[in-house]
Amino acid sequence: MTIDGIDGKKRCFGGKEGQELLANYHDHEWGVPSSDDRHLFEMLILEGAQAGLSFETVLKKREGYRKAFHAFDPKKVATMSDQELEGLTQNPEIVRNRLKIWSARQNAIAFLAIQKEFSSFASYLKKFCPKVSSSKRKKSIKELPTKTEVSDALSKDLKKRGMNFVGSTIMYAYMQAVGLVDDHLQDCHLISGKPK
Incomplete structure (x- = not known):
């Protein structure tokens, strides 16, 4: 069931009053295919931070x-110092979970290694989702899967490469976020008029 927004548009989520940020994310980002490695890295950090929230x-x-x-620049995140990361545990502008904060550097290092091997992180993702x-x-939205065989395989491979906070459920949410899967509901305004 989609949610009728205060603007009259049916959305998969973010349709309630006070959820304008979610509505904007739904309408302009969620499910939109991305090949921009900076954006792909950003969403890795944000989806990992979301775990449990x-x-x-x-x-x-x-x-x-x-x-x-550092504007989600993986090269800069990969070189963040221990002191810089530890300082972020006191930063109220982010989720102050120490493990999630420190994983950003570790994930950036693995991200850069993947870029080097596959020429881009987007190319690496195509190995799993051509x-x-x-x-x-x-x-x-309750009918949507929380993980799939593809998210299982992606999660397993990323963990093998040294990433953290990349479990299968997080990776499925990531796949939705960066448009590797299109999970918009049948009466969502974004697919109206498209084949169902």
Whole structure:
């Protein structure tokens, strides 16, 4: 079931009053295919930070993350000092979970190694999702999977390469976020008029 927004548009999420940030994310980012490695790295950090929290919480802190993690430049994040990372545990503009903060540097190092091996992180992701996958449109967000065989395989490979906070459920949410899967619901305004 989609949510009728205060603007009259049906959305998969973010349709309630006070959820304008979520509505904007839904309408302009969620499910939009991305081949921009900086954006792919940003979403890795944000989805990892979201573990155990609502994504709305993370979106509200997105600018804080942008400042804390050098505009999501993986080269700069990979060289952050222990002192810099430890200082972020006191930063109220981000989620102050020490393990999540420190994993950003470790994940950046692995991200750069993947870029070197595959020429881009986007190319690496195509190994798992050569094209945008979309099953029969669901009626409710509750009908969507939380993980799949593809997210299992991606998670396993990223962990093997040294990344943290990349479990299968997080990776499926990541795949949704960067448009590797299209999970918009059947009566979402973004797919109206498209084949279902």
